[in-house]
Amino acid sequence: MSIIHLISGPRNISTALMYAFAQRSDTSVIDEPFYGYYLKNTNIVHPGREEILNSMEYDPEKVTNNLYSIAEKTPVLFIKDMAKHIQGLNRDFMNEMHNVFLIREPSHIITSFSKVVDQIPEKEIGYSYSLDLFNHLTKKGKNPLVIDSGIVLQSPESSLKKICGALNIEYDSSMLSWEPGPRPEDGIWGKYWYANVHNSSGLKQKTEEPKDVPEKYLSLYKQSLKYYNKLLKHAIR
Secondary structure, three states, X not given: OEEXXXXXXXXOOHHHHHHHHXXXXXXXXXXXXXXXXXXXXXXXXXXXXXXXXXXXOOOHXXXXXXXXXXXXXXXXXXEEEEHHHHXXXXXXXXXXXXXXXXXXOHHHHHHHHOOOOOOOOHHHHOHHHHHHHHHHHHHOOOOOEEEEHHHHHHOHHHHHHHXXXXXXXXXXXXXXXXXXXXXXXXXXXXXXXXXXXXOOOEOOOOXXXXXXXXXXXXXXXXXXXXXXXXXXXXXXX
16 A cells, blocks of 8 residues: 655646546545645635535545545555645644655746635645645654656656656556546546646646746745745755
């Protein structure tokens, strides 16, 4: 049993990585299992909030038990998670998982996220908690991994090989591509958030340059960049 726990911020390539792992014959994937818990315990207004709450279990203990139950039935379980969704949870549930932090240069996250929501508090970006959680796991000797989307996109195949190697699983070339459109592994929120990845057919090589951030988010950008750079030092290259 191998559990890969991807901890990301929003508007990253986390869904694309979920699709990549879903192509593997030995892997089951789960999309953001603590999203219901997050919405239930915050005043955050996201598209489809009530629909999500009505369709998900939001008791974190029950969610965790279900994850481990699923993991017992598959060689590899890939969990796509958001750092902000697990704030406030007992962190012990991650002890038997391969915890992987997915980061992205924050100007891309902020400019993309601002197209979907009107206000972006720092906790929505999640970098401060990601860094705190990374440090916590490191001190416990859990050896979390860090991967940067910009590095992955510069060389998708090479990066996936290195990621699989670090996770002690065989690389599978099927991870590089998938059929465009919605996928069965999508959470019901996919129709609100996944338009770009639904138009994709795989991880394609490209170079990302920092974007111009709207003036009202410059303070958030500078704050997030500080946390991002501390995590970037540990990224697989």
